[in-house]
Amino acid sequence: MKQSVLALTLLAFTLVATPFAAEGVKVEKQEWSFQGLRGSYDKDQLLRGYTVFTNVCMACHSAKYVSHRDMMRAGFTEAEVQALAKNLNMNIDQKLLTAQDNQTAVETFGKIPPDLSLMTKARAGLADYTYALLTGYSEDPELIAHTFPKGLPAGAHYNKYFPGHAIAMPNPLTGPDMVTYHDQTPASVEQMAKDVTLFMQWAAEPERIERQHMGLYVILYLVIFTLLAYLTKRVIWKDVKGH
Amino acid sequence: MAHTPGSKQVENDIRNTYQWLEDRLPILSFINNSVGSNFMAPRNLNYMWNFGSLAGIALVLQILTGIFLAMHYKPDVAMAFDSIQHIMRDVNWGWLIRNMHMVGASFFFIVVYIHMARGLYYGSYKSPREVLWGIGVIIFLLMMATGFLGYVLPWGQMSYWGATVITNLLSVIPFIGQDIVVWLWGGYSVGDPTLNRFFVLHFVLPFVIVGIVILHIWALHEHGSNNPKGVDLKTKGDYIPFHPYYTIKDVFGLGVYLIPFTFMVFYAPEYLGHTDNNIPADPLVTPAHIVPEWYFLPFYAILRAIPIKELGVLAMFGAIAILLVLPWLDKHPVRSARFRPLYRPLYVLFLMNFVLLGWCGMMPPEGIYVLIAQAATAFYFGFFALLPILSKFEKAKPVPTSI
Numbered sequence: 125m126k127q128s129v130l131a132l133t134l135l136a137f138t139l140v141a142t143p144f145a146a147e148g149v150k151v152e153k154q155e156w157s158f159q160g161l162r163g164s165y166d167k168d169q170l171l172r173g174y175t176v177f178t179n180v181c182m183a184c185h186s187a188k189y190v191s192h193r194d195m196m197r198a199g200f201t202e203a204e205v206q207a208l209a210k211n212l213n214m215n216i217d218q219k220l221l222t223a224q225d226n227q228t229a230v231e232t233f234g235k236i237p238p239d240l241s242l243m244t245k246a247r248a249g250l251a252d253y254t255y256a257l258l259t260g261y262s263e264d265p266e267l268i269a270h271t272f273p274k275g276l277p278a279g280a281h282y283n284k285y286f287p288g289h290a291i292a293m294p295n296p297l298t299g300p301d302m303v304t305y306h307d308q309t310p311a312s313v314e315q316m317a318k319d320v321t322l323f324m325q326w327a328a329e330p331e332r333i334e335r336q337h338m339g340l341y342v343i344l345y346l347v348i349f350t351l352l353a354y355l356t357k358r359v360i361w362k363d364v365k366g367h
Numbered sequence: 368m369a370h371t372p373g374s375k376q377v378e379n380d381i382r383n384t385y386q387w388l389e390d391r392l393p394i395l396s397f398i399n400n401s402v403g404s405n406f407m408a409p410r411n412l413n414y415m416w417n418f419g420s421l422a423g424i425a426l427v428l429q430i431l432t433g434i435f436l437a438m439h440y441k442p443d444v445a446m447a448f449d450s451i452q453h454i455m456r457d458v459n460w461g462w463l464i465r466n467m468h469m470v471g472a473s474f475f476f477i478v479v480y481i482h483m484a485r486g487l488y489y490g491s492y493k494s495p496r497e498v499l500w501g502i503g504v505i506i507f508l509l510m511m512a513t514g515f516l517g518y519v520l521p522w523g524q525m526s527y528w529g530a531t532v533i534t535n536l537l538s539v540i541p542f543i544g545q546d547i548v549v550w551l552w553g554g555y556s557v558g559d560p561t562l563n564r565f566f567v568l569h570f571v572l573p574f575v576i577v578g579i580v581i582l583h584i585w586a587l588h589e590h591g592s593n594n595p596k597g598v599d600l601k602t603k604g605d606y607i608p609f610h611p612y613y614t615i616k617d618v619f620g621l622g623v624y625l626i627p628f629t630f631m632v633f634y635a636p637e638y639l640g641h642t643d644n645n646i647p648a649d650p651l652v653t654p655a656h657i658v659p660e661w662y663f664l665p666f667y668a669i670l671r672a673i674p675i676k677e678l679g680v681l682a683m684f685g686a687i688a689i690l691l692v693l694p695w696l697d698k699h700p701v702r703s704a705r706f707r708p709l710y711r712p713l714y715v716l717f718l719m720n721f722v723l724l725g726w727c728g729m730m731p732p733e734g735i736y737v738l739i740a741q742a743a744t745a746f747y748f749g750f751f752a753l754l755p756i757l758s759k760f761e762k763a764k765p766v767p768t769s770i
Contacts, residue, residue, distance in 0.1 A: 242646075346629060
């Protein structure tokens with residue numbers, strides 16, 4: 125029984141480890157501050173991501189579950205979020221909605237741009253995929269001709285990581301310095317993509333840091349509990365024949 | 368129960384609370400006889416016997432977290448997805464309750480699968496425990512129904528399309544299939560009436576499961592637990608009281624269970640889910656691959672392995688229904704696989720094959736995957752077909768007369 129359980133567990137892990145049927149291109153893993161048992165959202169990076177999001181993404185996309193007040197969960201003070209909201213002529217409880225109306229969007233892009241509140245966990249590859257997509261645009265004619273011998277579909281743009289490679293969204297991060305960062309970090313395309321992905325990750329999981337920090341204590345408690353339960357079990361069972 | 372009312376000596380001093388209550392409603396002794404020091408269990412049960420009570424705890428956890436989720440959830444196609452985000456973001460500890468419920472569902476199935484595999488290995492389904500086993504299979508079926516219904520409620524893309532695919536299976540019923548599907552949907556596609564009734568059923572079924580679990584435990588008490596050697600116990604010394612021996616062992620087992628459970632709740636709550644379910648349901652966009660929850664994958668693979676839809680549906684339900692007649696397929700007099708040199712390796716292959724089927728279930732239904740799934744499906748049913756033959760010809764190793 126024991127051997128078969130072990131063999132089975134190994135088999136299950138091997139099979140689970142084989143990736144799901146490939147949709148699109150394999151995405152490169154990135155280092156993120158929110159990963160790991162003690163992960164956190166870096167406040168400066170979050171603010172940089174917010175800058176990119178509100179200046180670039182929000183031209184067309186919303187984050188309809190997210191308000192400025194939510195940023196207080198990530199360590200911003202009320203005065204700070206008040207100031208940020210005021211810059212956008214918003215109050216801190218308004219959700220981050222784009223000013224673009226749906227009809228204009230459909231006329232310009234052929235579809236309504238998706239809401240970004242949950243984007244980093246709504247695509248296979250998660251945050252790594254969002255980053256890859258944002259940095260995956262190419263105008264290399266050879267590359268495009270290779271994938272689309274008859275030319276790109278009308279209105280589509282070439283992206284290395286988008287499944288099918290023809291994406292309706294034009295490259296949002298066309299060049300460096302599209303935004304000015306509060307901390308003078310040079311705003312390269314990669315930097316902006318990285319920062320805005322982190323912001324979107326926070327928007328998707330604002331509770332993540334609380335749960336990661338709490339989880340460690342809960343597990344620690346359970347380890348001690350289990351150890352005590354085991355010792356108690358040994359004491360109670362010490363007279364049972366065969367044990 | 369041939370009690371003559373009023374004929375017993377009755378404790379009237381309420382300060383003697385235990386006896387006072389006992390003389391009016393003997394619930395405390397009932398508990399003690401069921402899961403206390405008056406319920407005798409074999410002394411040689413190994414850790415595989417922890418999973419029964421663990422399944423009970425997992426069920427209670429699902430009901431408790433589910434009740435709190437239901438207080439904030441809205442079963443309306445226009446509001447369901449938003450109300451989940453409301454729970455995750457605005458409700459105090461909402462994320463914790465929801466993560467426990469999501470991970471809890473998966474862990475409930477892990478526990479029940481191990482519980483069933485235990486029964487299969489040690490022959491716990493054999494006489495006189497056929498009814499106990501059969502009730503267990505019914506609980507498993509109800510769990511699957513409940514899990515499926517629950518997965519629809521967040522109203523994401525996988526919820527919607529999973530519901531569409533699975534409910535459509537019933538359309539294979541001759542003549543009235545299509546009408547049944549329309550009746551089930553409450554319309555001509557999965558929609559608002561569907562979501563609303565799925566919520567009601569998802570809320571009600573767990574309580575039905577509780578009722579049937581009580582029957583399961585009742586049937587267990589009639590003949591007591593099987594044991595790793597699979598022999599009937601003869602002497603009083605072979606037994607130990609359930610409390611404190613197995614209660615403390617179960618508490619320890621619970622701790623071992625809760626550690627990986629907690630890890631998933633806090634660090635990987637959506638690992639076993641699908642990213643598509645974070646996209647709101649859209650009847651106009653079909654996902655590239657429609658995949659059910661992982662615990663359905665082996666049966667989903669059987670469904671897709673057979674190219675004729677009607678037969679596929681039949682095989683899928685048959686794969687579960689065949690468990691109901693297992694006690695009559697395997698009539699070998701020896702219960703435990705420990706003493707069956709042929710059944711034991713066959714059993715190991717069966718479990719590996721089951722995992723392989725699960726893997727096929729998550730792969731696209733094309734090319735080599737279909738062939739593997741077909742071979743694995745054949746083996747799944749082949750295992751059950753071999754059991755009557757083994758019952759006749761398999762020579763068992765010497766079985767000890769007692770534990």
